[in-house]
Amino acid sequence: MIAHSALLPGTKSVPFAGALAEHGGRTAVITVDGPVTYRELADRVEATAKRLGRTRRLVLVIGANTVDALVVHLAALSAGHPVLLVPGGHPEAVQSLVEAYDPDVVARPDDSGKWQLDERRTVSVHDLHPDLALLLSTSGSTGSPKLVRLSHENLQANAESIAEYLEIQDTDRAATTLPMHYCYGLSVIHSHLLRGAALILTDLSVADSCFWDLFRTARGTTFAGVPYTFDLLDRVGFAAMDLPHLRYVTQAGGRLAPDRVRHYAALGRAAGWELFAMYGQTEATARMAYLPPRLAETHPEAAGVPIPGGSFRLEPLPDWPEEGTGELVYAGPNVMLGYAHTPEDLALGRTVDELHTGDIARRTAEGMYEIVGRRSRFVKILGLRIDPVQVEAMLARHGVSALCAGDDTALSVAAVAAGAHAADARRIRNLVTSECGLPARAVRVHVLADLPRLPTGKPDYRAVRELAARPADTDSSPPGPGGGPEDLCLLYARILDRTDVTRDSTFVSLGGDSLSYVEMSLHLEERLGRLPTDWHITPIRELRPPEGDVPAHRRTLETSVALRAVAIFCIVGSHIHVFGIKGGAHLLLAIAGYNFARFHLTTAERGERIRRACLSIARVAVPSMIWIGFVLLLNDDYTLANLALLDSVLGPEDSKTGMHFWFIEALVYILVVAAALLALPLADRAERRFPYGLPLTLAAIGLLTRYDLLGLPDRTRIPDAVTVFWLFALGWAAEKASTRTQRIVVTAAALATVPGFFPGDPGREAIIIATFALLVWVPSLPSRERVNQVAGLLATSSLYIYLTHWQIFPLIDGFSRHSAFLASLIFGIAYGIAATRVMRALPSLLSPRTLRRRARRSLQVVSGQPWSKSNVTP
Numbered sequence: 001m002i003a004h005s006a007l008l009p010g011t012k013s014v015p016f017a018g019a020l021a022e023h024g025g026r027t028a029v030i031t032v033d034g035p036v037t038y039r040e041l042a043d044r045v046e047a048t049a050k051r052l053g054r055t056r057r058l059v060l061v062i063g064a065n066t067v068d069a070l071v072v073h074l075a076a077l078s079a080g081h082p083v084l085l086v087p088g089g090h091p092e093a094v095q096s097l098v099e100a101y102d103p104d105v106v107a108r109p110d111d112s113g114k115w116q117l118d119e120r121r122t123v124s125v126h127d128l129h130p131d132l133a134l135l136l137s138t139s140g141s142t143g144s145p146k147l148v149r150l151s152h153e154n155l156q157a158n159a160e161s162i163a164e165y166l167e168i169q170d171t172d173r174a175a176t177t178l179p180m181h182y183c184y185g186l187s188v189i190h191s192h193l194l195r196g197a198a199l200i201l202t203d204l205s206v207a208d209s210c211f212w213d214l215f216r217t218a219r220g221t222t223f224a225g226v227p228y229t230f231d232l233l234d235r236v237g238f239a240a241m242d243l244p245h246l247r248y249v250t251q252a253g254g255r256l257a258p259d260r261v262r263h264y265a266a267l268g269r270a271a272g273w274e275l276f277a278m279y280g281q282t283e284a285t286a287r288m289a290y291l292p293p294r295l296a297e298t299h300p301e302a303a304g305v306p307i308p309g310g311s312f313r314l315e316p317l318p319d320w321p322e323e324g325t326g327e328l329v330y331a332g333p334n335v336m337l338g339y340a341h342t343p344e345d346l347a348l349g350r351t352v353d354e355l356h357t358g359d360i361a362r363r364t365a366e367g368m369y370e371i372v373g374r375r376s377r378f379v380k381i382l383g384l385r386i387d388p389v390q391v392e393a394m395l396a397r398h399g400v401s402a403l404c405a406g407d408d409t410a411l412s413v414a415a416v417a418a419g420a421h422a423a424d425a426r427r428i429r430n431l432v433t434s435e436c437g438l439p440a441r442a443v444r445v446h447v448l449a450d451l452p453r454l455p456t457g458k459p460d461y462r463a464v465r466e467l468a469a470r471p472a473d474t475d476s477s478p479p480g481p482g483g484g485p486e487d488l489c490l491l492y493a494r495i496l497d498r499t500d501v502t503r504d505s506t507f508v509s510l511g512g513d514s515l516s517y518v519e520m521s522l523h524l525e526e527r528l529g530r531l532p533t534d535w536h537i538t539p540i541r542e543l544r545p546p547e548g549d550v551p552a553h554r555r556t557l558e559t560s561v562a563l564r565a566v567a568i569f570c571i572v573g574s575h576i577h578v579f580g581i582k583g584g585a586h587l588l589l590a591i592a593g594y595n596f597a598r599f600h601l602t603t604a605e606r607g608e609r610i611r612r613a614c615l616s617i618a619r620v621a622v623p624s625m626i627w628i629g630f631v632l633l634l635n636d637d638y639t640l641a642n643l644a645l646l647d648s649v650l651g652p653e654d655s656k657t658g659m660h661f662w663f664i665e666a667l668v669y670i671l672v673v674a675a676a677l678l679a680l681p682l683a684d685r686a687e688r689r690f691p692y693g694l695p696l697t698l699a700a701i702g703l704l705t706r707y708d709l710l711g712l713p714d715r716t717r718i719p720d721a722v723t724v725f726w727l728f729a730l731g732w733a734a735e736k737a738s739t740r741t742q743r744i745v746v747t748a749a750a751l752a753t754v755p756g757f758f759p760g761d762p763g764r765e766a767i768i769i770a771t772f773a774l775l776v777w778v779p780s781l782p783s784r785e786r787v788n789q790v791a792g793l794l795a796t797s798s799l800y801i802y803l804t805h806w807q808i809f810p811l812i813d814g815f816s817r818h819s820a821f822l823a824s825l826i827f828g829i830a831y832g833i834a835a836t837r838v839m840r841a842l843p844s845l846l847s848p849r850t851l852r853r854r855a856r857r858s859l860q861v862v863s864g865q866p867w868s869k870s871n872v873t874p
């Protein structure tokens with residue numbers, strides 16, 4: 001504990017910062033360099049406090065998630081020195097605040113990374129109010145001189161409230177996923193130090209695998225996130241992670257969409273941790289409300305209830321149209337003293353008793369508050385609170401006249417610059433991103449001839465906000481083969497036949513599947529020069545050509561695509577007796593499982609998963625039934641059982657053509673079972689929690705029929721899907737195998753179970769094992785552009801070639817087997833092109849909106865009401 005003699009009589013301090021030693025030998029901080037105990041931390045804090053002295057001075061601290069920065073911050077708070085906490089990594093913002101507030105001490109790392117105290121004077125030149133403890137910016141990293149003045153009581157009270165409703169224990173270990181200078185990140189530090197819990201101190205991103213290695217090693221129990229954090233969690237497969245000590249996750253820093261709140265709350269419930277969605281502002285020392293975890297799934301749109309010690313009221317707004325709403329006003333011991341605009345304001349005491357949040361809210365019947373709008377022009381983007389006025393002023397200093405507005409997702413900038421071309425737009429966006437700390441994707445710049453203004457001559461900020469819906473000038477196509485996001489959006493829209501493609505869309509989110517995957521991947525590689533890893537789940541705006549030149553003739557080909565092409569080539573060739581390479585159909589079943597996991601088992605809600613699975617079934621079954629029906633009209637080789645894809649169940653035993661479509665039937669049956677399984681809430685939760693374990697378990701169950709351990713009838717009288725399901729499940733598990741050990745296990749499973757499936761045909765079994773191992777271990781193969789084009793055609797059309805070749809090759813086989821072989825491939829490709837155009841319309845035909853519209857039309861027809869577009873509500 002800081003010795004009382006280190007403080008001048010009557011000097012106030014923050015209690016928890018001076019009580020660190022009370023936690024003794026407990027772990028206080030964990031870094032990659034090892035742990036630091038509370039006793040060790042207290043000693044370092046006391047030593048630094050003594051160096052700062054007994055006379056209060058304004059201490060500027062460069063915020064960083066390091067032990068050195070934490071020590072200086074705590075030392076100043078414990079010794080009563082006001083802290084001006086500024087963002088690290090933004091030297092212009094730091095310099096701006098240094099010039100604006102002239103701090104007495106500047107704590108920062110030198111060029112070698114070692115922290116130093118630059119004591120600019122021994123006695124403060126400022127008149128510092130006794131209650132002043134901390135100064136924080138509200139405007140991101142713009143260097144705005146407008147600061148929030150927080151008191152010792154504010155910091156202590158907010159830390160105690162947070163620790164109370166989160167039930168923080170001394171055994172908790174919180175990772176610093178947010179920067180220290182950000183009030184949300186700082187509140188995590190304060191509330192855990194208050195309770196003697198440990199901090200996993202790191203500046204690693206949740207998108208970095210090293211972060212999760214550290215989190216597991218340190219037995220992390222919690223971490224905090226802003227909305228963008230949860231996007232990153234989706235990308236890194238958070239749902240499948242094994243985090244045995246995770247107890248709860250907190251979210252603030254902007255509104256998280258209700259469906260995302262519901263999704264993560266359900267994910268946590270299944271995995272044994274809780275989600276705390278919260279609402280706060282810097283002016284309230286971080287947090288004002290929280291949504292109890294038990295209500296997150298049923299009321300995900302709510303900000304929640306006031307934190308302990310706080311209260312809300314709604315101040316009516318005559319100009320706000322919705323009844324029962326008002327400006328949300330907060331009162332509590334964590335409300336700031338007031339704002340500071342100049343150093344003279346540091347002498348002020350309390351000028352604010354309650355906080356007018358600027359947010360429009362309503363109170364629900366359950367006593368919770370919901371935010372429905374915002375009064376002020378401040379916007380909070382990715383957890384950063386941005387003042388558009390400050391951005392406009394910054395751009396003016398760089399010779400750019402601009403108007404800025406935004407929402408929770410992006411900042412829209414309308415600017416007038418010399419030349420009015422893309423180079424100006426890129427320069428403006430670079431200025432905004434470097435000053436504000438926003439990613440480039442969250443800044444949309446539009447270079448105009450004149451700034452939009454109202455008839456009165458005042459800025460038209462509504463027009464600026466509406467510009468966000470237009471393509472930004474900085475997103476125009478860059479030089480080179482790649483094109484820009486707009487070009488790629490058009491490409492996605494054309495191939496997937498969608499009209500709702502945006503820069504944030506991904507191939508999977510747009511309903512892409514294995515049939516369109518090949519075509520899309522080939523076009524993308526042609527545009528970008530090299531196909532990025534995981535492009536199918538990467539937002540369009542992030543797809544960029546690789547650095548450096550890629551030879552035009554050099555390409556890669558995804559292994560799954562290559563194997564589909566080789567498989568159908570071998571199937572047709574062996575059926576026509578051009579050669580005798582067998583095993584292709586069974587390989588295609590494994591690849592079908594692989595693609596099922598890849599395109600359908602995403603983070604989408606259960607209903608969307610089922611819809612996509614049903615579309616896949618339709619894309620296989622409908623073209624097959626159309627073709628079989630056409631053939632059925634021409635000859636009597638097939639029966640109605642073939643048409644209904646039920647030949648393996650109802651067809652005659654002595655049918656010579658009954659096995660022609662066994663693969664199609666097996667695939668449809670398996671996909672139906674998989675879709676039905678996902679429709680079960682328990683199975684859906686199990687897949688999200690054990691994405692690798694579930695398919696491996698299903699494969700083990702499938703082995704019961706593969707080895708005929710259930711005493712089933714003769715194989716000729718049971719659907720082939722029953723005996724080959726284990727191959728589909730192994731392909732599913734192969735796609736979800738994310739570690740070396742998991743890949744070894746799934747490969748060993750194939751090596752142990754394929755032999756013996758084809759008695760007397762070890763060659764076929766060897767082919768299946770070898771190609772399956774290739775699928776598991778080699779994601780892509782070196783190739784050439786022409787090879788890719790041919791392989792792409794074969795892979796995309798593999799289903800249709802298989803379906804039609806039985807009728808095509810007999811027509812030509814009498815002349816030349818090789819000609820029959822080639823004709824079968826060409827006809828199947830042609831039928832595939834035609835069928836694909838028809839099937840691409842299925843998503844819109846099966847969309848909820850279309851189905852509702854058709855249902856209303858049917859009801860109106862039945863009731864005798866006239867129907868027109870005008871009386872159909874979308």
